[in-house]
Amino acid sequence: MRTVLCPGSFDPVTNGHMDIIRRAAAQFERVIVLVAINATKPGLFAPEERVKLLQRCLTDVPNAEVRSFAGLTALYAKQTGASAIVKGLRAMSDFDYEFQQALTNRQLNPAVETIFMSASGESMYLSSGMVKQVCSLGGDVSSFVPPEALPDVLARLRPQDKQ
Numbered sequence: 001m002r003t004v005l006c007p008g009s010f011d012p013v014t015n016g017h018m019d020i021i022r023r024a025a026a027q028f029e030r031v032i033v034l035v036a037i038n039a040t041k042p043g044l045f046a047p048e049e050r051v052k053l054l055q056r057c058l059t060d061v062p063n064a065e066v067r068s069f070a071g072l073t074a075l076y077a078k079q080t081g082a083s084a085i086v087k088g089l090r091a092m093s094d095f096d097y098e099f100q101q102a103l104t105n106r107q108l109n110p111a112v113e114t115i116f117m118s119a120s121g122e123s124m125y126l127s128s129g130m131v132k133q134v135c136s137l138g139g140d141v142s143s144f145v146p147p148e149a150l151p152d153v154l155a156r157l158r159p160q161d162k163q
Contacts, residue, residue, distance in 0.1 A: 004084040004115070007034040007073045010050045011043035012153050013057060014131055016123030018146055020088035023117055025061045032080060033058065037070040044132060044156055056148040074108035085112060090119045090127070132157060 006021050010033075025031045033054055037047045045053065047068045054066040069076045073085060085105060087098050095116070102114035119126075126144055135141045135157040145153055 001029045003030040003032060003080060003082045004028045004086050005032050005034050005073060005077055005080070005082045006086045007036055009036050009038070009043065009128065010054060011045055011128050012131060012145060012156075013050070013054055013149050014123065014126045014128060014145055015143070016088065016090070016119055016126040018057060019120050019123055020086065020117050021058065021064060022061060024086040025064050028084075028086075029063060031061075031064045031086075032082065033064055033066045034073065034076065035066065035068040036073070037068055039070065044128075045152070049152070053149045053152060057146040072105075072108060074105035074112055077105075077112040078109050082112060085114045087114060087116055088119050089116050090124050 004024055006024050008017060010017055021031060021033055035047050035050045035054065043050070051066050051068050058064045058066065076082075077085060085102075087101075089095055089098060098114070098116065102116075105112060105114060131141050131144050131153065134144070135153060138158070141153065142150055
């Protein structure tokens with residue numbers, strides 16, 4: 001079975017993330033959506049909350065599973081037998097960073113390839129940081145995040161609204 005990883009912070013998950021995950025799931029037999037844990041960078045949602053949010057968002061994608069990991073993605077790929085890491089690209093600035101990561105991952109695990117998927121036009125500008133900023137300032141983010149995640153995002157960023 002061909003397994004790939006879709007790693008990210010997913011804090012919070014956006015429609016752009018979902019687009020890349022769904023497209024990867026259409027191409028590969030097994031997709032592990034890997035919530036990256038960075039102990040030096042506390043997020044809006046705890047890693048366990050991000051895993052649960054993604055699981056709710058992916059109930060209709062039977063070949064996707066969600067896990068979290070605090071180590072190196074290239075080593076996790078080796079542990080799980082993943083043959084590739086799928087990353088979404090929005091702009092050239094994404095490519096610069098992701099290309100460095102791909103080269104590092106290849107050095108750490110020569111058996112894993114990095115596959116880049118370009119973001120769709122609808123989500124090219126989206127980032128978790130943008131969602132957090134717009135939402136915390138009272139903007140409508142319902143077209144930026146999956147409907148399964150929207151109540152959690154609103155509750156965390158605008159608790160005064162009592163959604």
